[in-house]
Amino acid sequence: MNSEKIAFLFPFKGETGEDKIPPPLLAFDCEEFPTDIDMNAGVFFIGLHREKPYYLEVQIFRVAEPEDVPVSVKRGIWIRSKDSLGKENDIAASIDLTISKCRFDEPGSYFINASLLSDQQSIHTNRAYFRVSQEA
Template sequence: MTTEKIAFLFPYHKSEGNDKLPMLLMETTELPVTVDVFFQVHFLGLEHSKEYWFAANLYREEDGLEISMSGEKGVWIRAKGYPGSKNTLATSMGMHFERCKFESEGDYLIGTSLTKDGILIHEAHAFFSVSKVDE
């Protein structure tokens, strides 16, 4: 079993002070709405200086199916720790999907995967909901 994993991820709102507030519900006064969707991802057990491919996709759920809204977005990552250390290497990063168009209320998810040497080693998901509210 591999030690490398996506420990957790979460979509977030940016506060006026630039704090990252976890987003369970995105409220909007109009639909459709086009916004950037920001998320934070945390990893455990990565190997020092080893390259990994991290990929993410934004989906809407419809009739039990996951329909891509963003296309895959990915980035090469390389964690840096202390060679020979017995401690697990923990790291994190932020990403976002630009100009996502939400046309309806409902549940959405961010699906992610971590690949090493061309082999999928871990996947994780985070869900949030979009709701239209009166002004």
């Protein structure tokens, strides 16, 4: 069993910094549909191993039946954590990224799906839900 996990993730608005984490974006109001926007997301990990290469894939979907609908392209990024607290095989880390040109075509429930891969194998997946509405 892998110790590496995506502890949590969330979409956010605004900027991050070393000392500040923006609040999660739980609801997003659009002036009209369809609309294209760039979404920011924070992804937080536990149990990473020092200097081990991981690949993170993220994509946004609209919840739909019978199958969820992708509203962004799949974005991937390589990550490699460094040991800063003397825990070489239990590192907590985070990354902020932007998912460009998300196409929101209607109000509803959406989610960010994130998968952590090692040696081209998915070792953990997590998702975070949010709502998209039309401004009143």
